[in-house]
Each structure stands twice: as C-alpha cells, then as structure tokens.
Amino acid sequence: MYTHKNLASLFKLALVVTLISSASPLFAAQMAGSEKDPLIVVQSAEPTGLDPIVDRSVPSYSLTINIFDSLLEKTQDGRNVPALAESYDQESDTSWLFHLRKGVKFHNGEDFNATAVKYSIEKILDPASKSTRARDLNWIDKVEIVDNYTIRITAKRPFPLAAHYFTELQIVPPVYREKVGAQQFKLKPIGTGAYQLVSWDMGNRITLKRNDNYWKTPASIQYVEFQFVSSSTSRVATLLGGRADLITDPPVTAQKQIEKNRKTNFVTATGTRVIFVGLDTLQDSPLKDVRVRQALNYAIDKDAIIKRLLGNSAAITSTLLTDKDFGFDPAVKPYPYNPEKAKELLAQAGYKDGFSITIDTASGRYINDSAVVQAITGYLSKVGVNVNINTMEFGAYNSSLFGHKTAPMYFVGWGNPVFDASYVFNFITMSGSLLRTIENPAIDKLLKDANETVDQAKRKNLYSQADKLINEAAPAIFLYKQPVIYGMSTRLNWSPRSDEFLYMYDARFIND
Amino acid sequence: MIKFILRRLIQSLVTIVIIVSVVFLVLNLSGDPIRMIASPTASEADLAQLRSAYGLDKPLAVRYVNYLSKVAHLEFGESLRTQQEALQMVLKRLPATLVLAFSALVLATIVGIPIGMLAALKKGTSIDSTAVLISMIGQAMPVFWIALLLIFLFGVLIPILPPSGYGTPAHLVLPTISLSLFLLAGIVRVTRSSTLEVLSQPFVNVLNSKGISEHLILIKHIFRNASIPVLTQLSLQMRFVIGGSVVVESVFGWPGIGQLLAQSAYGRDYPVVIASTFFIALFILVFSMVLDIFYGLIDPRVRVWK
Amino acid sequence: MEITKTKRREKGYFGVLVKHPLALIAHIILLLAVIAAVFANFFPADALEQDLMSSLLPPTLHADSFPGAASSFPHILGTDSLGRDLTARILLAIRISLLVSFFSVVIAMIVGVTLGLVSGYIGGAVDNVIMRIVDALMSLPFVVLAIAVVAAIGPGLINVALVLGFTGWVTFAKLVRGEVLRIREYSFIEAANSIGCSSIRILIKHILPQTMGIILVNATLTMGQMIVSEATLSFLGLGVPAPTPTLGGILADAQQTFFAAWWIMVFPGLILMAIILSINIIGDFLRDYFDTSEAGSR
Amino acid sequence: MSEQEILLSVRNLRTLIKTANGTFSAVDGVNFDLEKGKALGIVGESGSGKTMLSMSILGLLPQTARISEGEVFLNGEDLRTLSKKEYKKIRGKKIGTIFQEPLTSFDPLYTIGDQIAESLKHHCGLKRSEARIKVIELLETVGIPRPESVYDEFPFQLSGGMRQRAMIAMALAPSPEIIIADEPTTALDVTIQAQILELLKDLQKERNVTVLFVSHDLGVIAEIVDEVMVVYGGQVMEHTDVNNLFYNPAHPYTKALLKARPTLTTEGKRLRAIAGQVPSLEARPSGCPFHPRCEQATEKCSKKAPPMTVLENSIRVACWLYCHENEKSGEQPNV
C-alpha cells in the first residue's frame, strides 16, 4: 500500500514537472476564441462550477441558466411559465403533477424525461452531493415517476413558494452525469438549454455555442463568451475599447463615460435586492430603543445617496420589500429625511449628545457599498451618532453575520428572487431568524400565519400588516432597492433581468 | 556541484515545510470557511455535517499532522468552493503566471541591464542621473496604480491594447509592463552598482594595461562579473514579482495563480490557498536554485569548490 | 551621490546635503509631508465632512462657486464621491500613511534587529533556525502572507501596522546578521573581548552602533516599501478601513470613480509617488552618508 | 649614460587628482630618463604619488585624475599625443605591467591561461592553439610547475606566489620592451618574495627588459634595480645610483629613511625615527614637502620647493642644502 502511495505521488510530481515545462496551454485559448464574432460578456466573478445540482451562486447561475432548462421559467416580470414542463396540475396543497415536454434532448443526445427530473431533485437532496441547495428543497417529500413524461412531486407541508423553486430546478442528464461523475460534470455540463458549453478556460473565459436543436426557436447569437475580470476599471475599459458587448457591475460613476461613447450604453433595470442596515436589538446597545432606531431612519438622506452614489437609479424602500414583491403594501411609506426629528427622537430616548456604535460591512459586494456606508455614517454623525466602520473580508463578514456575531449595526443587501415577502421577512425580521434584528411577537405571529396560508389574498393581507409593523419597529435602517446595472455595446439588443442572471437566449445583435 | 545542489535541495525542503506550516497556522487563525460555502439559509446541523465532510472538526494538531503528510504527497484536497482538486486548479493556473512572471523578468532584464551598465559607465553624467532617477520613480509607483494608468492610457484613451483577458500576445503587454517596472528599477540599480564595483576592481586596470579593447573588456569581463549580483537580485526580486502578480492579475483579469490565490484567500478556500502558496514558494525556490546553478556556471569559485 | 568621508567629517549632515540637490529636494518634500501630516487638522476643510451634493467636484480655486459646499474654502484638488474635500483627505492620508509605515518599520526593526543580532552573534543552531525562517519568509511573497494574516485578524489601523511589521522584519534580520558577521571580524571586537568586555556589552556598545547606519538606511527604504505595501493592501480591500483616509485607500476608492473623477486617482497617486521617491532618495543619501564600509577603510 | 639608448623619458610630469575638497597634484613635476635594459626603482611611502606616477606613464589614470602637463616619451614617441586606441596598442605590445595584488588582478571568472592568452590573441594575432602553446611556454619560463594544467585553472585555485608568477607571465606575454612593476612582492611572504625577486632578476638579465620597479621597501629595491628615485609628496627628492643611495645618500629624507628602518644588524638599538606623519594628498605642505619633518629645514624650505640639483656621481637631489643661489638651478636634461 505504501509503495503504491509513493508511486502515486511520484507520478504526480512527474505530472507537475511536465506541466510546468511544457506550459503549452499558453496561447491555446486564442484558437477557441477565434470563432467568428462571439457575444462577449465580461463578468466580475467566475463560476465556481457549472453543475446546477451544487452550484447556485449568481456567477454560476448566470451561465447554467443558459445551458440548462428548468421545469418552469421565470419571465422578466416575475411570472412563472412552463418550460420543460408543458403544464402542471396542483393536485393539492402539497402535490404537483408535471407533464413533461416530449422530444427534448440533452446536448449529447440523451433524452430528457421523468427520470432526469427525479434524478435532478434527488441528487440535490442527497447528502452525499454536499449541495448547499439541499435546504432550499427540503420541503419536498418525494418525487414519483408516473410515466416517462409525467412526474409527481409531493411536499411535506403546504409551501406557497414552490413554483418559484421549480423555476430554479435545472434538469441534468442522469446518464451522462453518472458516467463522468459530479467532479467532471461541474466542468463539462450538458443540459437541454439554449446554449451548450464549448470550453472553459479556467480563470479566463467560458465559451458557449448555440444549441441548434433547441426545443424552442434557437437563440439568435451563435457564440457567447463569458470572461471574468474582477477589476471594474478593467471591465469598463474593455467595454469602452470595444472588446466586450456586455459588462456586469460597472461603477455608477462610469455612467457618463459609457454613455459618451457612441458604441456603448449604460443599462439599468430594477433589481430585487434591498439594501439596508441591520440593527441588532438583541445585544446591549442604544438600538434596543425603538425611538433610536426610528431616529436613525430619519437621519439619512436616502435621496441624496441614490442620486449621488447609485446613479439615481435606485428606489427608496419603506421596509425590506419592493413594489414587485408579493406582500408589498404601498400604504407603508418610507421614512423621510428629517435630521431634526431624528435629533428629537434621540433626545427623547435619552441620547441628547448621541452615542458611539459600530457598523460591520464587507466591501465590494454591493453597488458602491463602501461609499454608501461612509455616507450613512456621515449622516449619522450629523445627528450625533458616531459610527465606527468595521470593514471585513467578505468571508469573515458572512461568518459573523450568520453566526450572529456582528456589531449592533451591519450593512447588508438581500436579494429576493422569489418576489415574495416571506423570502425576506422570514430570514430577517422573525425571532430566531438568520439575521439578528428584533424579536417582536406581533410580527412573529403575522409571519408564521402567512407561512402556512395558501390563500393568496389572506397571505397578502397578513404581510401587509406585518410590513406596517416592521416599518414602525424599524429593525433596520431601510435604504433602497439596488438597481441592476450593465455596460452594453450598442450593437447588442438584450434586456437585463431583475434577478441579475445573464440569460442570453433573448439577446440579438442589432445589425444581424 | 552535486553536493551543493543536494544541500540546496534539503534547505529548500526545510523552507517549504516552514512555509506550509506558517500558512496552515495563519489560515487556522481566521474565520469559519464553512460559512462561506454553505447556503446562507443552512442550519447549524448542516454546517456541522459539512465541517466533518471536510475534516474541519478535528483538533488542530491532528489536522496539522494530516495536513503535512498530505502536502508531502501533493494531496491538497478538494477546493471548498469548486469541489475540484486544488492541485489541478493550481496547475491549470500556473502557466499563465509563469508566462507573466517570465515576460516581466525578461523585459526588466533586457532593458534594465544595459541601462544600468550605461549609467555606471557614464557615472556622474546626466545619463547616469536620469537612469537612476527613472529607476527610482519606477520603484516609487505602486503596481496597481501603474496598472490603472496603463489601462486608462492604452485601453481607453488610445484603445490599442486589451485591458483585460488572456490569450494573445497583445493581452500580455500591459500586465507585463506593469509588473516589470518595479523589477526593472531594481535591476537598473543593482546593475549600476555592481558594474561600478567591478570597474573598481584591479583586474579591470590590468586588462586595460594589457591593451584589451574596451568593447571586449565590457562584454567579456565587466558584464560577466557584474551579472553575478544581478542574478542574486533576480532571485530576491522574484517574490516581489509574484507578489505583484497577485495585484496585476486581479486588475487585468489574468488567469494566473495570483488571482486564484487572492480569490481563495477571500473565500477561505484552504486547500487552494495552501496549494497555490505551496507552488508559489516552490516556484520561487526552484527559480532561485536555477539561478544558483547559473551562478555556478558563471562563477568558477562556486562551481569548482563546492 | 558619492560622499567622501573627509567631506562628511568637515561639513556635517546639512553641509553635505546642500551639495546634493536631489537629496535636498527629497528632504524638503518629506519635510513638507511631515508638516502636512502634523498640521493636517489645521486645514480649513474637514477630511471627514461629507456633502453629497458637492460630490465629485473637479479641482477649482473658486471658493464660492459651489453653493452648498461644506466649507467656504475652495476645493483645490476637487472632492470625492461623498463630496469630501480631497485636499483635506490627502493631508490626513499622508499622516495616516506615514504613521502606519513608521510604526510598522519600528516593529520590523525591533524584531529584525534583535533576531539579527542574536543570530549573528550567537551563531550555531539559533542562527540556523532564525535564518531558515528568514529564508522561508523571503521566498513567500509579502502580499500572500499579508492577505492571509489580514484575512485572519481583520483589517484596521493597528492590524495593518502589525502585519506590515511582522512581514517586514526579515530584511532587517538578514542585514543585521550579515553586518554582525562582518563587524565581528574587525579587531576592535577582539580588542573589546581582550579588555574583558562581556558579550552583551560587545553586542550593545561595539557591534550595534556600527550597524546603526545600515539599519537606518534600511529603515528608510523599508518605510517607502511599507507605504506601497499599505497602499496595496488598501487596494485589495485589506488596508486601513474607511472613513480614515490613507493614500492607498483613496486610490483604491478612486477606482470606483476612475471614469468620472481623474483627480482622485492622479493627485494622491502623484503625492504617494513623490513621498516614496523622496524616502528612497533619502535612503540612498543616508547609505552614502554612512558609508557602511567605514570601520575597515583607511 | 648618454651612449646608451634612452627608452623611457618623462618630462615635467604633473598629475592632478580631483577630490571632494579640491584638486591636488599627486605627481608634481617629475623628470627622469630610463635607459634600455636598466632597472629603475621608484621608492616612496604610501601617498607619495609613486603609484600615480606609474599609472600616469601607463595612461591608466582613474577618472578623477588627469595629467595636466609634461610629456612621456617611449622610444622617442610622445605617448600623450596618442589616441586612446593607439595608447592601448602600446600598452598591449610594448609595456608589460605587474601589479601588487595578484588575486584581484585576475578576472576571477576566467582561467589563468585564457587571461594570459587574451593579449596574445588580441595584439599578436595568434590563434587559440598557438596562443596556448606560447602561454604554456611562458608559464614554464616563470617557473610554474605543470603549466598545462595550470593553464586551465582559475586564479583562486593558485597560491599567491603562483598567481604572481602568472602575472609576470602575463606581463611578458607580448614580449614588451619595458615592464612596470608596482609593488609586485608586497602582498607576498618573505620566502615567496625572495622567489619572485629572483625570478624577476633572472628574467631581466635573460631578456634584457627595461624595468620600472615601484616599491616602498628599500631592501627590495636594493635587490633588483640599478638606479633609484626617491619620491615624497609627489615630488622626486633624489634620483641616484643604487649604491649611492645606500652609501652616499644626499637628501635628508633619504638619510632619515635609511636610519629609520630596522635591519638585521640593528639588534637592540634604538631606531632613528622620523618625527611627524606622512602628509596626505590634501594636506601637503607648501615648499619642500618634507620640510615639516626635516631636521635641517630652514625657512626657505617652507616657502619654495627646491629645484633639482645635479651633484657629482650624477646624484640628483632636490634640496636647498645643495642648491646655492649662484648655481644654475633647474633641471638639466642630459640628452
């Protein structure tokens, strides 16, 4: 055994040496990229893998959404429409019967059928997959194949958001995936989607080719190339130099420059991500007093922040919901900018001379976040609240955030791909939720009831009440809904999605 | 010579062990990597399960010993973020960094050595002071600043060069220049001072007294003698080159080991951080050993004696 | 910049300095930087006072041309994205950058010099262990180590100084060790031994003072490097946290406004460069001034 | 003297050195003639300008130094009018040089043979193989054992004595007319020094080479030269036959120097020390450079440098003691 191990390591060493000495893959990428006129997308981060069973970060999903299809599909405006499932019947509160599209094939010719759906769901739930999505689907009780193209999915309890999760349930080819193994599948995924993977040049680019046998009309653009550049300056420069068609996360201040260029446009769309400052009332701090929390909300000029730091394209939020979310109540109004009122409230709470407090944040995660946090602290200092910024590396920030070890204030953005109040309130404003804010029995009760109500009108009403209470209790400094922004070349016709995913099926070159 | 190489090998081994230990220690001081990879909605039980799946639940000492023996077998494990073999990830990124580092090195050397020698030969003239001043400016500019200015100049103002990406020689130009400026400055200065040092040696006087032509003295004697400290400088500077490549690769989206390291360090992706650090250190050590052998080829005192 | 010993003997530091225009300019620039650092508070605009309505104003000399400005003083170098006066921020940044680099150099110096002295004077196994660690750290890029350490202990003014200090000591240790080995060979050390000086006395009284020159030179040059390193850390988001400005931090933030406000990228960059350049020139000047081969020369 | 052919002639040579504190003459109006086949010793203490003098003749002054006036004739050719290239040719073919430090005088990176062959290839147009044969011959001539293998050895592999022998071989390689030896034995042990001196003497006899021998050691000088020039403070104090130097010294400095040195016959005796210090280049006194240390100095000595006076036995001395007002002062070139 020992010798075997030694041999193995020797072999590895030899491998290393050959790799270093040959360094042949050096300019090989050039050939792959020389396909005629690809659509070039420059993304800020590279996917960690392309297996929808395990990889579910935004950078990964932006690619897999092009390679894979789900049972249902989410439209621009958030409606769920059939995709790989031609239709479905909700048999009960906890049971769905899907009728699958026939004649759909994976890129390698493997048939799409009920087995593939069952496999795709069960693999996520299989602990051996170590999938981080397991918890997202843990409401599913069982998946039954009715016939080759019919499948029944049963839930453990009524689950109002189920349809949303079916839009995110990308279907993988079981035969192929089992054959190459999960490790390889991440790198060489095969789906039924509009595009198929040509090559993945690690750290550099992923090239996709149109699936000409797509079950819908094939996409307009033949090749799409995703490149990965973390520096926003480089991305913008690449766009301005005409070397990219679409870039993600351009700095808002680059808007003018991008618009000035005849060949590029600055594109904005409403997003789903709300930005707020979480206020942890469970630890000992002046924030325990609701008047202080309200004062903080009054103290910040959100208009100015949006205008100056977000390219004027964000929308003020009254709580943590946006107008697109189920449960949003337009009657609940955002806190206006009123520093006098803020001071008054602080004085009432006994902090006439203000106080000092710390805010935790990670930088580079949300649009212009570092400047926004500084602006917030600047406003707070004007009403006497002295805020000390503790910027953390994102990993550490995340641990302390979910480990409930943050400072009393923490700067967060919360995306709501489900467009449902539950996806926000359940995780943020409920007792014992993921983020620590308040523990308010009245709010808890409303939220719990809503969770188990399938009747949409009743649910809506419950959330409406909760929204109002949350606004008053101010478990956060409510800020704004972050837009989705891109830099785009004028030759490209494509509309951004509010869920931030780069779905290129609709994209067209204007002169084509 | 063989003894010498053997000795260097063992020294390098010790160095590598120290490095991987330092990295292990430092990484274990920091936050919980599982939080990074787990879904934000994961429960404590899920986390515990993941932790044990990645062997992060054992005591530090046990992990250290396991870790050392695994590193010794080049088993770095799977990346926590991508679930791929860390070794493979690093090896895939290695060529890009090598290309960048070597082109920066070559550029800095072929430009720096002649300038340095010229400055020394024209010591005290305006050529000399200009060369020295420029080299000092090169050392005074942070790499990222140079990179950003270059991007603005050649990517935006006069968009003749790609400001990001990898693949064609054109992509190599801006990163190479950004990375080589600091190195170039160092090489100019070392070449200058070592040339001056050689010029002050009596044997140069002897060569002159023999009536050997200046050309021959310069190429055959001064250059060869002066290149010895430059080699030493190169081996010392390699770590700055690799360090600089972390920044340069991030700015230019260069798919090298430096960018991978930065990303993995942020993501607390232990196996990848360890594997990349290991290979960076290995590369620097191999590089300095190759230079040492070069050194032996140039200098008979090293070659014959040891 | 050769300085003969006779000259130094007769004219003293400033006498020599005035003869070297480049070094003189460098001293003046550094002096100005120090003055800026010390008196940053007296600048009429507040480095932390934000006014979003005046964000990203270009450099101007007109004080009253922008209604709503936080102060009536002109934004000579413009404002940043929060409408903070860039001049005030740069002045404060100079202070922070100098402080951080100064303290990190002090830490590096204390650790490095001590270990270098011990290593060089005691020799043997102690020397071997210390030098192996030095070698190891020397083959690890600074950024790599710094990323790992900062990621572990978190950013912050003191942490950054600590990280820089504890990664910067190796050059001191190596240098001082080399010097100790060299100085040990001089007969005045043997003389000290022969008149009955203890090892500690020899180390402190006879060896250390000889290395002061080279330590000072290295400290100066290291300080320049530390400023760059701090800037690099800031660039990578691991530097001194906002809103406290450092030169590197301002530059890192300037990326966000790169295409809208050239001044935020250019001015602090130039000032950073000027300071580092000056420090390096002063380091070179000191190197010549102290002429380390002194003890053996005739 | 005059029937002999004069090989090297130096006229009123003055060499200036620029230091941080100003410009100083390192060599201050030196005149001499050297006949073919003779050996001239230049003796002086450190800082006396003796090395500067030999470097001025070789045209190998450091960047900070330059000859400000005077002429150097080799075989009647004024070397100072030559171009750099022509001077190089002269140095390579007609002048051989031996320096003090045999280790640093060789390029450490090339073999001994390579370095000796270099000038042969360069100036005599020999091919590699021819040069090798010639070099091995030369190495044999200078008494290096197993010359074939020494050819391929590096300078650091040889002992000091061997290196100095190799240096001599290198100087002899192009069969020069004159050899300038600057302290060739100073760095060597006494037994090795004896070997080298013996070798030089033999070579000089055999090959009838002219030698300019620079040394601080009167004993070494006594071994090898025919005439001696004593220099102090950049000036010639006395130029005399070697016998006269020891038995009939004229200049007070020469006298004092002879008395001050310990010899094998001075057991237990107190030495007659010369008071004071050798002046540095920058602190040379005006007038006669030796006057502050001279027991016989008068006020005149501090004001004006004495001219060279020719005494009987063709002893030439620069001292006011021998120079009377009515006598013709100044140099009398004996051409």
Place this chain on the structure above:
Amino acid sequence: MCEEILSVKDLKTYFNSRTSTFLGKSPSIRAVDGINLSINAGESFGLVGESGCGKSTTGRSILRLIQPTSGSINFAGRDVMTADKKSLRTLRREMQMIFQDPYSSLNPRMRVLDIVAEPLIVHRLAKPSEAATKAKKVLDHCGIPDGSVQRFPREFSGGQRQRIVIARALVTRPRFIVADEPVSALDVSIQAQILNLLQDLRDEYSLTYLFISHDLAIVRTVTNRIAVMYLGKIVEQADTSVFFSGPLHPYSRALLSSVPRETPDEDKKRIILTGNIPSAANPPKGCNFHTRCPLFTEKCKKIAPELIPVSKGHSVACHLALKSSK
C-alpha cells in the same frame, strides 16, 4: 633573576574548516599544533613565521581570545586554560593585546578617550571621571596629546591610531602584552616611532612582550628571544643574537636568507625555497617542512622531529640540524 611569567605547554588549537559541515566530515585545520613556550618577566619574546604559520593564533590562544583545543597555559602562577569567565576577566587586566591593523582595531564610533578608558570601566578599576584622568595620562605617555582625546579614531593617522591601541592595552597596567604585527601596517618612517615607543614603554611599565611578526629585521630590533614557527609548530628557538648569528633549522636559514639585503652589494647566499607552504588542514607526514626542505632525508618523511635543545637556550626541531651542530 629571570622569573618565568608565562608558560605554555603543548598548546593545540584546531579549527573546523568553514566549508560544509553538512555532508561529509570537514578536516580540522591545525593552526597551532603542540607548542611549548616559556617567557620570562621583562623579556621581549619574538614569534616569527610566514602568514598562516599559526603565530597569531598562538598569541590569541594564549590570551584565550580563541579557545585552544588542548594544552596548558600558565600565567604568573595562574591557570589560564581552565580559568572561568570571571577569573579570565581578571586575568585580562594583566594580559593585553596590541593588534596589527590600527584601522580596524578601534571602534570608529567611540571617542579616543572613551576607547582608552573603557577597560578601566569594564573592570571597575575606576570611576568614570578617574578613568578619564588615568586614560589621558596613558595616552599622553603614548604620544597622544591631551587636546585631541575627544576626537574619533578616523581623525588620526595610522601611527597615531597605533599609539591609541597601545594606550588602551596599557591602561589597566598589564604585565604581559601580545603584540601582533604591531607595525606591519605602517609606513617605514612611522614604524620606527612605534617600535621605539614599545621599547620605551617596556622599561617604563615593566612589560613582558610576546612580539609576533613576519619581519625578521623588526624582530631582531625589538626582541631578545625568538621562536620560529612553521605550520603550527615551533621549529627553532633561541636568543635573538644567537639566532641571527647562526640559525640551525633549514627553514630558519631560508627565511633569514630570503630577507632582502640591506645594501645592494651585500653578498648574500640565497636559499630559495621551492614550492608553497602546505595547507594546515592537511599537513605533510613526518617533518612539516620536508616538502620544501633542500636537505630532507627519508627519516624526515616519516618522523616528526622534536624540539631539542642544542645549546643553552637554543633548541631546534630538525633531524639534520642536530647532527650538524654536534
């Protein structure tokens, strides 16, 4: 009348060669290889030899500035070899050293007065103020005037520096001084000043010198007894006058004959030694000198000769010299 002040028996000092101790055994260098010396109070004992013969190492070993490998050293009835740190310090008050290179033997960053006063302070022989007075006095004796004692060494010429070195050695009033090539770095005209000073001080301070030099002429001038070293061993020892009138060992003879003549017409029969001094790391078998000896026999190749007295106070280590003297 002549009281023995220093007695050295079978002193050996070996060094490990500096090259790799990592792979393979490194040869030890036998710098001093079994030396016996007896020096009487008031004597000036010369130790002569060429570079690398171990004469300096002998001097340093006697002061234990270098740790000897074995042997015994007895100074004025006290055992130097086994002295602990504390008693060694006391001993060093009485045993001092003068160094060859006056440029490197003075701490360039200390003022002359501090340099000379330091031994007094280290040995707690005087309070700082007293120490300064004492130091000034000694400096004055050595020819450094009061007015310049606050200067730094670099402001002095070589000869003056050597005076400072001497003053430092004398300030603790030692009885025994090892002078290691004290004038070889100096110009001829300065050498005489220092040699005279050393002689004057010897009388004034009743000193005993171990005078180490490569220069036979100097040794002749200042010593009254002499030992010649070759490759770590003493080959001949005699009264100076006896030695110079007729050295017995072939090496001594060669050495003496190698000294450049004093005058041009001195008729001198040269014994030119062939070859080089062998390495002390790998000395020849038998007599160390046999590889270069013009007279060597088979016996010399095998058996190392002992240092044997041939007449009163004159010993020699040579198989042949013994025969010829008999």
